[in-house]
Amino acid sequence: MNQYQQLYEENRDVLGERGDELKAFLESAAEIDKVFAPETYAVNLRRLKLPVDAAKSFKCAVPAVSTTPALVVNDIFQPSKRLPEGVTFMSLRAAAELHPEWIPASVRDDIKSAESRLNDLLWTDGALIRIGQNVRPERPLQLVNILSAPMDLMVCRRVIIVVESGADAKLLLCDHTQDSEHNYLVNELIEVSVAEGGRLSLDRVEESSPLTVRRSEMHVQVGANARFCSTSSLLTCGDSSSKINVSLDASGAEASVNGMVIASGTQTPAFHTRIRHKADHTLSNQVFKYVADGQSNCTFDGLIIVDESARFTEAYQTNHNLLASNDAKMHTEPTLEIYCDEVKCSHGATTGQLDDTALFYMRSRGIPEAEARRMLMEAFLSDVIANVGIDSLRERLRHLVERRFSALAEGSDSCADCSAINALKQE
Amino acid sequence: MLLDVRGLRASIDGKEILKGINLQVRPGEVHAIMGPNGSGKSTFSEVLAGAPAFTVMDGEAWLNGVNLLELSPENRSHEGLFLSFQYPVEIPGVSMANFMKAAINAKRKYFGQEPLTAAEFLKLMKEKRSVVELDSKLASRSVNEGFSGGEKKRNEIFQMAMLEPKLSILDETDSGLDIDALRVVAEGVNKLHTPQNATIVITHYQRLLDYIKPDFVHVLYKGRIVRTGGPELALELEERGYDWIKNEIDAQEQ
Secondary structure, three states: OHHHHHHHHHOHHHHHHHHHHHHHHHHHOOOOOHHHOOOOOEEOOOOOOOOOOHHHHOOOOOOOOOOEEEEEEOOEEEOOOOOOOOEEEEEHHHHHHHOHHHOOOOOOOOOOOHHHHHHHHHOOEEEEEEEOOOOOOOOOEEEEEEEOOOOOEEEEEEEEEEEOOOOEEEEEEEEEEOOOOOOEEEEEEEEEEEOOOOEEEEEEEEEOOOOEEEEEEEEEEEOOOOEEEEEEEEEEOOEEEEEEEEEEOOOOOEEEEEEEEEEOOOOEEEEEEEEEEOOOOOEEEEEEEEEEOOOOEEEEEEEEEEOOOOOOEEEEEEEEEEEOOOOOEEEEEEEEEEOOOOEEEEEEEEEEOOOHHHHHHHHHOOOOHHHHHHHHHHHHHHHHHOOOOOHHHHHHHHHHHHHHHHHHHHOOOOOOOOHHHHHHHHO | OOEEEEEEEEEEOOEEEEEEEEEEEOOOOEEEEEOOOOOOHHHHHHHHHOOOOOEEEEEEEEEOOEEHHHOOHHHHHHOOEEEEOOOOOOEEEEEHHHHHHHHHHHHHHHOOOOOOOHHHHHHHHHHHHHHHOOOHHHHHOEEOOOOOHHHHHHHHHHHHHHHOOOEEEEEOOOOOOOHHHHHHHHHHHHHHOOOOOEEEEEOOOOHHHHOOOOOEEEEEEOOEEEEEEOHHHHHHHHHHOOHHHHHHHHHHHO
């Protein structure tokens, strides 16, 4: 961790108070992920303008989805110019300076990992998204995170999402690496609160390069009769690990947390979910599906905790995995911790291979083997796609998944024009 | 000769199931293959269709002058072979429409034709559905998922109608069907019959042969065709069972 000490010494002036905390943290932190050890990454604490124009050259693979878009290039926010009434969608850094009262207290209750502490100390920007009371934006909001730099870069980004009572919004979060030459290390912290009767549908899509290391943590607090529904689609990645912690705080809170992964090469995707039921009559449902090809090494660990006070809770979790090659690995660990008697909980995990009888049936009808395999793999993921909240994204994801599997078969990849980015350029 | 099988031997997991099958089928003919359980009837149909689980040890199988044994299952289909499965496979998440579109367009590609347009494809689906009175709703559902026994078998014949094969093998198409479904399926098969194509009906019982009239009846036992006759052989089997043939063959072996 010497490099962070040095970072502190050299940047005392910009880090200010945080610098002293950083110093104290570094002296005590022992458990931080080893991916933070290499000394090759630059950290843009001085907010230098990097000689890249990612908005210009970036092409999003999610066109045909009409959204209110904004970009975060590395960790610098580029706003959307037209916003619906009652919606805040701005730089978190600017919000911290101009309207500190808009930023809620952290929702990380009992869990503060070393990575998120490091994010506390080093974050430079990100986004604040706030949906006002009873506001229901017509179009989904879209936040595109782009990694693009002329050197190896570490990005500490933070996104805060506040859905006030009775509000109902859809949000698309994209993570994209612009080039495949540089090493990127992303330390991302997302904090979400959905107040009483509010609804948030949060869909995430990741397409990052093999050289990208992502450590993402999302903490979600769901209030009374509020609903949080999310899907995470991991199309390509390097070393990607996402923690999703959801706390169902009050009676009637609901969460649907879903994910799909297509892994190939030497990718190491991981999801760690932790759903905690703190109140009575709360409901959670998780569906995670992985297709593991090549020598990929995949992880799912899902934890459900039902507190003693959470009577009449329902909690369900399924994790189904398909090993598409002999060298792919899948680690799955479903865990239930139940401290209350009157609950309905279930979990199920399976790992298997493509159904040979189905494959032969399709081939006997003339469908070539490669196409039949692709169709079966797409079909396997279809129930996760069905949970995507943004209608047009659902159709688009089917296409992206198809393209991903075709690329697997042919070893190529390409992106189409993104209407979101085009809209941004025109403004 | 439409189908010419000579000395076909095949095994699974080292166990020999087909022990030298000879069968010749001409265009316009209907053949029935009957036989007791475990005689190799389904294996014969699956080996012809190219099921990867089986190993062909010896023999030949030609379809219209094409060496079937050298082709992948998909190319055997393109060349005009169709197998109606005894247990049609459920494929959750793949719609009937997408499944059929992939099959039809793969065949067209094989013969250097352009894929069908969406409109052409829908028209073809509609036309062929009527052959077996298949509900239009089934097209948007996943392949065979949640279909009743009768719907599954009708769906097989619908696929046969779509693909217009030269040779169709119907493996126990009558199993699990009530008399009404049996009639619909059999009528569908008869409607598709032309002087240019041929059908092999694999069945346990004579019942199906009241609806689909065979020109030849073969009895398969212990992996070989041990007797061939006309339609009257099926009636005799219905009356006397298989034991007399089994005894005869077993006696010859000793």
